[in-house]
Amino acid sequence: MVATFYFIVVCAAAAILITLSFVGWTRRSVPAGMPFFLLMASSAFYLLCNVGFMVSADRETAYVFARLQTLGTNLACVVLLVFCVAYSGRPERLPRLSLAFWYALAVGTFLVVWTDPYHHWYFRTFEITQVGGLTFRAGTYGWWLPVLIVVQFIPPLYGVAVLIAEYRAAQGVIRRQYRWLIFTACLPPGISALIAVLRMVGVESLSSITPLPLAFGAVGLSTVRVILRDQLLDLTPIAQVLIFDEIPEAIIITDLQGRITQLNPVARRLRGLKPGEGIGRLSRDLFVELDGVDQGSIITVRLPDEARPRSYECRFRDLKRKEMPVGRLTILYDVTERQRAEEAYRSVVDRSLQGFAIFQEGRAVFANRMFGDLFGYEPAEVLNFSAEQLVRGVHPDDLPRVLDGQRRLLTGEIDSVRSEFRIMRRALEPVWVEIQAARTDYRGAPAVQIALVDITEQKKVRQRDLEAQLERERAELVSGFVASAAHELRTPLSIINTQAYLLAAHADEAARKQRAALIESQVFRTSKLVDMMLKMVRLQRASPTLVALAPEALVKEVCSALLQGGLMPTLRCEIIEPLPHILGDSDLLQEALTALIDNARRYGPPDGSIVVRLCMAGESVCIAVHDEGPGIAADQMDKIFETFWRGDSAHSTPGMGLGLPIARRIVELHKGSIRVESAPEKGSIFRIHLPVHVET
Structure with a gap:
């Protein structure tokens, strides 16, 4: 009865694993889909060999199936490791050379078991017994069994370690997937190791009916559960790795000693490295350009496959786990195209007839040639000048107005300012400039952009026009004043002239006195008028x-x-x-x-x-x-x-x-x-x- 039940359970487990193999094959194109198919297929092969063994009619047939079981377990253990690294998105943890070694070792140990009839290293004795019409093993094992167990146990152990490492950072449904995968990955190797230990110490009660096939059945059931409940093979954490591999920035992760622990493909391309190369080396040795570099600095790197060097902006961040530093993240942003665009723009701006500069944190971070010329400096001299240093070049009469505009702009009272003032150029004559200044952003930080235009010639033209206008107005005023004065003077002079004529014509003394008095009054009026006109002229200039x-x-x-x-x-x-x-x-x-x-x-x-x-x-x-x-x-x-x-x-x-x-x-x-x-x-x-x- 027990034998029959055992046989039914093994057959059911084989059916489950065959079904899961079919599921894996239909999803072979998704991340970790093909390793999943191979894992389920090799596990199903092992259980089918168990079924074949139990229905064998003679010893020789049973002996063949007993040895074929080893091929299934060997392949399942290696494929389990492949599935773990593929599912977690860490293919760099299993280099191709290591994978080839484990496959070769699995095949090699199987060949030793397959040739057991010639040397009896695996089965010291091989006998069968019939229980309820089913065949079971009743022999003893040789010295090759512990070797085989070690070979089978190491790959799953490493795979479980990979899963545990990723489980710590996983969230939500992905975390539940990891939990069940760790359980299913530990169960068969654990049972196998337990059986081996019991057999090596002489406990042969498990020779006929072992729990290992049942463990594979439990693996099948748990896998069905995680597929249905937690979307295994539908939702995988591979996106994190894709981001790491596909992100256009170079990413370098180092430990506390500065040793490189991870490089994404872009970072490897900077040094022409293959996957896995450079890991463990000091960052300052492999990337000498990063030694002593500050946050936001620009470095130049010559790539092996490009003739022109490329420029990268450096960003650093400490990595912490539970508030304890564990390493450092370095991100290199490729700013080559931006710099080339800036150089092209700078070339245009440098040839501009307008002075242009950008001030950030009170210092000039960009200035074209015309801006330097207006102040009497070379552009390189202007760079890193403080705003106070340049303000010293403003004419003293215009300085209060300029400082007031600067204060209002920097305090946010206004967004832009426009005015005219004079610049006292070094060893040169002053020039009139028109300034337009406005707040802006430059490379992600607040800044002030300034545009200056030399308006000296326009000022001279306007001054000449103003002087000409004033001269015309002065001439008109003088002309009007003279005309008005002539009109005012004509009346008393006419009276004086008439009275003088009459004075000469009259002999009567009384009449002559009257005429003389009138002349005297008009002379007084004329004198007073002249005095007032002179006073008016003096007051204009007083x-x-x-x-x-x-x-x-x-x-x-x-x-x-x-x-x-x-x-x-x-x-x-x-x-x-x-x-x-x-x-x-x-x-x-x-x-x-x-x-x-x-x-x-x-x-x-x-x-x-x-x-x-x-x-x-x-x-x-x-x-x-x-x-x-x-x-x-x-x-x-x-x-x-x-x-x-x-x-x-x-x-x-x-x-x-x-x-x-x-x-x-x-x-x-x-x-x-x-x-x-x-x-x-x-x-x-x-x-x-x-x-x-x-x-x-």
Whole structure:
């Protein structure tokens, strides 16, 4: 009964493994698919030999199947190793020479067993026994058995070690696959080793019915489970290895002693190495270019199969396991094409008529020839210059504006800046440049790009155009001034000429005195007009000496002088004290205020009041002159400060049209302003605003 059950179990296990062999064959194109097929097929071959042995009718037939079993187990052990390294994606762990050795050893040990009838090294005696109509072995083993067990045991042991190493880093369903694969890989060799030990110590109770075929059956069942539940052969960890092998960057992994433990194909190509070569060598010996190289440095490597050297950017990272350093990862990024593109771009930029530079972390990392020329340096000299060093070349008058723009750009207040300034070139004349600067990224880090254009010639052209325009305006002003002055002088001169003629013609003494008095008054008016015109000319070029003045004292002095002279009995001063000091020329400011008050007197009614009010207006001192005159029409408001302009076209009102222009020019020299408010028949208010003097 036991023998029959044993036979049924072995047949069922063989059927399972044959089915799995078919599954492996259908998936032979997937990673580890072909090794899986060979593993299942060799295991099925072993079980079929067991079935053949048990149904053998005589000793010789059983002897043949007993020896053929060894071929199945030998091949299964080697193929198990192949499957482990293929599944884990570590083919470099089983070089072809080692694989050939293990296959040769498996075949060699089988040949020793196959020729056992001639030397009896494997079976010392071989007998069979019939149990329930089935044949079982009842002999003893020779000295070759332990040799065979060792040969069979080493490949699975190494394969299991590979699986365990990968299991530690696996995740999710892949981790479950590894767990079951480790179990199935350990079970048959473990049972086989146990049986061998028992046989070597003389325990022969397992000679007839051994658990090894049952172990292969358990392997089949567990494999079916991992295929159905954990997607074995559908989802494999081979992607990690593909990434490692196909990634375009060179990857070098070293241990703590700097010895190379892994090289991907790109890294091997740098030195013309074959798979497995270079492992164990010191990195600094094999890759001398990496010795002493910093993070992000560019190295040049000449490949064995290329004439031109290639450039690589170096990146390093420490490898840790449970926070403990275990090695170092070196990645070499091929930047050859990028550098060649940069060189082509640099060639174009170097020939550009525009100066161009890039500053990173406060230093120049790129500059073309024109940029260096503008500062009077060679491009190589500009590189690594700090921004402060280059700013020293800016003209002192333009430096504050440039520094302010630089500060706002670097602090992120603005994204770009555009301005014009002068550069004090080394041993050369200054040049005008237009700058455009903006924040950007350069090689993955924040930077500032600067573009400079030499606008010296444009500035000269603009300066010549400006001077020509000013000359034309000056000529027009002079022409207008002369025409206006001639017009103003023509009237008194005409009167003088007429009265002089009449004076000569009249004999009457009283009439002659009257004519002489009229001539004298016109001469006085003409003299005054000339004096005011000269004053106007002097004020255009004046640069008065300004001192601290008390505005209330200034206003009081003007009002007192006019009141004491009896010229303006209706004048009233309103002063709010105390007021802050102003910077000014006392004589000029008194003249400007007098001109405003005189203008109010001339255009106001004889009994109309004039009020001078002194007060603060925001950050300035305000002197306001109120009158009760006819007011100023809206269309005349912009003309009242023009030279020789008078609101009375008939010139019936005394005046020369120079008082208000002179007053405005004086106020402008004090960095102040004059404003007027007026409406017809409502009088006018002239306000002088002067800045407050701030003592330092």
